[in-house]
Amino acid sequence: xxxxxxxxxxxxxxxxxxxxxxxxxxxxxxxxxxxxxxxxxxxxxxxxxxxxxxxxxxxxxxxxxxxxxxxxxxxxxxxxxxxxxxxxxxxxxxxxxxxxxxxxxxxxxxxxxxxxxxxxxxxxxxxxxxxxxxxxxxxxxxxxxxxxxxxxxxxxxxxxxxxxxxxxxxxxxxxxxxxxxxxxxxxxxxxxxxxxxxxxxxxxxxxxxxxxxxxxxxxxxxxxxxxx
Numbered sequence: 001x002x003x004x005x006x007x008x009x010x011x012x013x014x015x016x017x018x019x020x021x022x023x024x025x026x027x028x029x030x031x032x033x034x035x036x037x038x039x040x041x042x043x044x045x046x047x048x049x050x051x052x053x054x055x056x057x058x059x060x061x062x063x064x065x066x067x068x069x070x071x072x073x074x075x076x077x078x079x080x081x082x083x084x085x086x087x088x089x090x091x092x093x094x095x096x097x098x099x100x101x102x103x104x105x106x107x108x109x110x111x112x113x114x115x116x117x118x119x120x121x122x123x124x125x126x127x128x129x130x131x132x133x134x135x136x137x138x139x140x141x142x143x144x145x146x147x148x149x150x151x152x153x154x155x156x157x158x159x160x161x162x163x164x165x166x167x168x169x170x171x172x173x174x175x176x177x178x179x180x181x182x183x184x185x186x187x188x189x190x191x192x193x194x195x196x197x198x199x200x201x202x203x204x205x206x207x208x209x210x211x212x213x214x215x216x217x218x219x220x221x222x223x224x225x226x227x228x
Contacts, residue, residue, distance in 0.1 A: 006055075010034055015042040015057035015208060022058030029053070030119035032126055039147055039154050040215055042208045044188065049113050059204035062187035062194055066178035070198035071171055078164045079171065084134040084141065086172040088224040092124045093117075095131040095143040099157035112157060120156070123147060127221035132173035134165040142166040144173070151214040152184040153177055170197070172226070179228045184214045 004013045006028030018024040024043055028034055030053065038044060038055060047054040071079070100112035123129035128149065134142035142165025144158035160166035174185065174197075187194045190201055202210070 006053075010037060012038060012041050012043055012055070015204065018057040018059065018204070022056045023054060024057050025055040026052045028055070030115060032119070032122050032128075035119060035123060035147070036128060036149065039149055039152075040211075042204070042211055044154065044156075045116070046111055046188075048111055056188075057204060058189055060190075060201035061204055061207040062190050062199050063202045063207055063210070064174070064185040064187055064194065064197060064199035066174050066183045066185055068198050069171065069174045069178075070196065072196065075164060075167055075171070079168055084136055084162070084165055084168055086169055086226065087133045087135060088173070088176070088226055089124075089130055091133050091140055091143075092129065092131040092145060093121060094140055095133060095145050095159070096120055096157075098140065098143070098159045098161075099145065102157075102159040120145065120147075127223070128219070130224050132169040134160075134162070134169040136162060136165075143169050148182060149215060149219050151182050151217040152186060152211055153182050154186040155188070176224075176226055176228050180220055181217070182220065184210055186211075 003019060003023050004025040006025050010033055013024060015024060030045065043055050043057045045053050046056050096112065096117050100117065120129050129145060129147050131145040132143055133140055141162035142160040144155060144166060146153055146155040158166040187199045
């Protein structure tokens with residue numbers, strides 16, 4: 001399959017045309033309108049410093065249904081101890097900075113470069129990107145961020161500086177998403193960590209069909225806070 005080169009026009013080729021590595025296009029920009037169109041099309045950016053923007057739509061796609069989350073016995077025990085206060089959208093900038101600074105076993109450097117940080121901060125200010133945070137007193141010890149459209153949440157990255165901090169933030173967020181009927185959680189690609197939570201690999205076709213249905217529902221835009 002060819003890889004498409006984007007220009008200033010606000011469009012993407014159909015996600016089904018991605019190559020065997022899930023790459024669908026290169027170039028373009030990270031303005032909010034393009035990012036939102038990408039997510040609505042089942043596409044996301046993932047690239048590194050000194051590279052053009054690379055747009056992906058992997059097949060299979062790692063997906064978690066909010067009401068199907070699996071919480072291990074040990075993690076449930078940890079949650080019952082309430083070691084952290086979980087908040088939403090109180091420190092988005094600090095969460096994305098921490099995610100960028102966290103070393104990854106399978107990555108040399110980070111894809112969350114300054115251009116990416118600025119783009120997602122804009123989405124946050126517009127009410128589409130959100131963070132879940134684990135606090136120990138005044139210390140931010142874990143969290144994650146992602147983008148929400150309709151009844152879908154697109155997870156991007158997480159970090160932890162204390163035991164189970166990001167896991168607990170994730171569980172609380174997923175339970176809140178379920179309460180809001182935001183059922184489709186895009187985890188992008190397979191990891192053992194996500195599989196332990198019950199995420200499964202779906203075909204691109206299955207994911208895109210579910211996404212189309214999810215986007216028929218209104219977007220919960222603005223600053224989020226917990227109500228469960």
